[in-house]
Amino acid sequence: MFRTVILQIRNQVARLNNVRYFTQEMNETANIEKCVNNVTLLGRVGADPQKRGSEHPVVLFSLATHTNYKYESGEFMQRTDWHKICVFKPNLRESVYKYLKKGQRIMINGRISYSEFKDAEGKNVFATSIIADDIIFFQ
Known part of the structure; x- marks a missing residue:
């Protein structure tokens, strides 16, 4: 005891x-x-990736995702959302630029980013983009 x-x-x-x-x-x-800013998207590439910048290079492309819903009348509809994807990681950036093509299905893990800049007319423009940390290619 x-x-x-x-x-x-x-x-x-x-x-x-x-x-x-x-x-x-x-x-x-x-x-x-502690904060969380995670985005996972599964969709199709809207256009071939573009490489921009030399000092801080980035690869940009668009991704389409869609949602299906049903009206009260019973008619099915599909809403498509377009996302601007930015790839900064060097190895991922090169793979995306070399192998990703329009129409290909991919899954992206990353984070959402909001930015503001002035256009040629001096007006404030707001932009939303997804900064990709990982991309899975589907065949």
């Missing part, structure tokens, strides 16, 4: 130490917040 009590006390102390350590760790990183 005495041995059981000692084991229980030792376990409680270990738990308290872990809590104390965790609390200390949280205080040190209290200003760091």
Whole structure:
């Protein structure tokens, strides 16, 4: 019985130490917040990829995804969404530029990015793009 009590006390102390350590760790990183920005798209390539830039090269292409829905009348409809895909990773960028073709089916894992710039007339233009981290080619 005495041995059981000692084991229980030792376990409680270990738990308290872990809590104390965790609390200390949280205080040190209290200003760091975890966030998630993940996008997964499965669709078809809208146009052959284009390479732009020399100092910071990027490969750009469009991807079409669609959603099917049914009207109250029973008629089925399909809505197509177009996504601008940017590939910055060097090896992925070269593979995409070399092997990806219009109409090919692919799956993209990446993150969404919003940007703002001025056009030739000086108006603010907002753009949304997907920064690709991984691309799976389907045959």
